[in-house]
Amino acid sequence: MNWIPFDTPLENHPKKDLITYLARQFCIEPILMHHLYIHGLTNYEKMSKFFFHSMNDLHDPFLMNDMKKAIVRIIKALKQKEKIFIYGDYDVDGITSTTIMYKALKYFKADVHYRLPIRSEGYGLSPQAIEKVPNNVSLIITVDNGSSAHPAMEVAKRRGIDVIVTDHHEVLGPHPDCLAFINPKRHDNTYPFPHLSGAGVALKVVQALFMAGKFPWQKHICDLIEFAALGTIADLMPLEGENRTICKIGLYFMNCKPNHVLKKLFELLNIKHVDSSTIGFQIAPIFNSCGRIDDSNKAVDILINPSPTKEELYSLINLNKKRQQITKEQFQHIEKQIIENKWYKQNVIVVCDDFDNGIIGIIAAKIANKFKKPAIVISYTGTGSARSVNGTDFSIINVIKKCSHFLTKYGGHQAAAGLSIKLDFDHINAFKEAIQLAALDEPPLKPELKYISKIPLHQFPMHIFDDLSVLEPFGMAFPKPLFYCSPLAIKQFQAFGKNNDHLKLTANKKEAIAFFKGGYVTKLQAQSLAEFLYTPNCLTKRNFLIQDLRLVK
Numbered sequence: 001m002n003w004i005p006f007d008t009p010l011e012n013h014p015k016k017d018l019i020t021y022l023a024r025q026f027c028i029e030p031i032l033m034h035h036l037y038i039h040g041l042t043n044y045e046k047m048s049k050f051f052f053h054s055m056n057d058l059h060d061p062f063l064m065n066d067m068k069k070a071i072v073r074i075i076k077a078l079k080q081k082e083k084i085f086i087y088g089d090y091d092v093d094g095i096t097s098t099t100i101m102y103k104a105l106k107y108f109k110a111d112v113h114y115r116l117p118i119r120s121e122g123y124g125l126s127p128q129a130i131e132k133v134p135n136n137v138s139l140i141i142t143v144d145n146g147s148s149a150h151p152a153m154e155v156a157k158r159r160g161i162d163v164i165v166t167d168h169h170e171v172l173g174p175h176p177d178c179l180a181f182i183n184p185k186r187h188d189n190t191y192p193f194p195h196l197s198g199a200g201v202a203l204k205v206v207q208a209l210f211m212a213g214k215f216p217w218q219k220h221i222c223d224l225i226e227f228a229a230l231g232t233i234a235d236l237m238p239l240e241g242e243n244r245t246i247c248k249i250g251l252y253f254m255n256c257k258p259n260h261v262l263k264k265l266f267e268l269l270n271i272k273h274v275d276s277s278t279i280g281f282q283i284a285p286i287f288n289s290c291g292r293i294d295d296s297n298k299a300v301d302i303l304i305n306p307s308p309t310k311e312e313l314y315s316l317i318n319l320n321k322k323r324q325q326i327t328k329e330q331f332q333h334i335e336k337q338i339i340e341n342k343w344y345k346q347n348v349i350v351v352c353d354d355f356d357n358g359i360i361g362i363i364a365a366k367i368a369n370k371f372k373k374p375a376i377v378i379s380y381t382g383t384g385s386a387r388s389v390n391g392t393d394f395s396i397i398n399v400i401k402k403c404s405h406f407l408t409k410y411g412g413h414q415a416a417a418g419l420s421i422k423l424d425f426d427h428i429n430a431f432k433e434a435i436q437l438a439a440l441d442e443p444p445l446k447p448e449l450k451y452i453s454k455i456p457l458h459q460f461p462m463h464i465f466d467d468l469s470v471l472e473p474f475g476m477a478f479p480k481p482l483f484y485c486s487p488l489a490i491k492q493f494q495a496f497g498k499n500n501d502h503l504k505l506t507a508n509k510k511e512a513i514a515f516f517k518g519g520y521v522t523k524l525q526a527q528s529l530a531e532f533l534y535t536p537n538c539l540t541k542r543n544f545l546i547q548d549l550r551l552v553k
Helices: 016-025 030-038 044-051 067-079 092-107 127-132 150-159 198-212 217-222 225-234 241-256 260-268 276-293 297-303 310-340 357-371 396-402 425-439 464-470 520-526
Strands: 002-005 083-087 111-115 137-143 162-166 180-182 349-353 375-379 383-387 407-412 416-421 448-451 483-489 492-496 502-507 510-514 529-536 544-551
Touching (some): 016 044, 030 464, 092 137, 092 225, 092 276, 127 150, 198 241, 260 310, 276 310, 297 310, 310 357, 357 383, 383 396, 396 407, 396 416, 416 425
Parallel strands (some): 002 448, 083 111
Antiparallel strands (some): 383 416, 407 416, 492 502, 529 544
């Protein structure tokens, strides 16, 4: 992993005076203003929009293609008391999208029901799913799926069911033949922000519905925007533009006036403050675990429940613990094989084993992170998941596309993809060989981590913690700033965790945690000089998280 500075150091920066001036205007540390400047916040107006958000910053939902057509049809269904059916997806974005749409329609006293597929049924609205819809349903609304559900649309037309597709995924082919197609990624998109999550798109539909009914939409959106923020952060959407407004306001409500279900969950998890890291590492995995190893309909059942029990919430928490254990066991098993067979020398690590379908994406990500090679993980059902290496230009979907003649289905983007393949080992071996050749056409793997400034850990100014929390949320398109600690003699260090998986370093009473680096303890005993990239832990406001670590001779 290459460590490189994000930009010219602030002390030598050609815009040092402007950056310092903006830092004084907004009362933040110049180092952090430098971070904001790098991410396009280069004047007072942009800074003001970044720091101060309101519901008025949300775009007019009727700027989105087909929104008016969809709202007219929904209002007709409400007036005529038609049965409406919401079809979602099994991840956090799908769960929160379904929750938003259901709760809003229920407010209008709709006769509305929902269903999310279990993972074995596959992603998206299928012809089989349409066939199972009750005969008295006249309107289906998809959330977080449907853009490529062409066969399902044919079945819906045959059955006389209108379909409104609300989605945010890339439109890889023609638009679906449905009543209304609401997706900011449409080829003919007229909406000013194309990067909404599925939950974000659902929120826009709800906003439009309240506006059309002459309701105080801002008041009603307050009850739903937390779910949109959860879906947006969990689905790794870029935290800029309208997404940032949704997440900033959503996090405000989570911390000051949380939804009753989320409030109970935070209490059970002993969460005192919610930020993007809390969502990414604690909250989102709990809801995701339903779709991975169980039934995500259970998560929606709980989120729409006016008074869920502690037992119901604990069932989600325990399900996530089970998922964690399965992931750990299956990763350890395949990690051993990769090392023994030297598969890490391949251009792309391709493995096929008896994996649980729900965690193959996590396993692929862990392999890519551990060995710094793109990874494709295939289960014995023929379902596969792929991940590229963070910080590189290597496109895993390009590689898979060149080998698509081996596959029955595939899709994705540069960093992540999914596929289906016939489970014949000669066929899979031929696919592996083809992948290795296709990978040669991609840019060389040179993973990079970029840091904003060089500050030895023991000299880090602690007042920066407060400034950092004001910059939340961090995530895609707006990462948390990293700092470089030059080689430092580490006198205090220890492994911790259930199996001593993690490492804790101490320098001048400042603690730094390196997750899954517990094995470095033995090395540090022989050689105590280390350099690392780290970031302040805003949750504790007292310790630091190490992103990458090197021992120095």
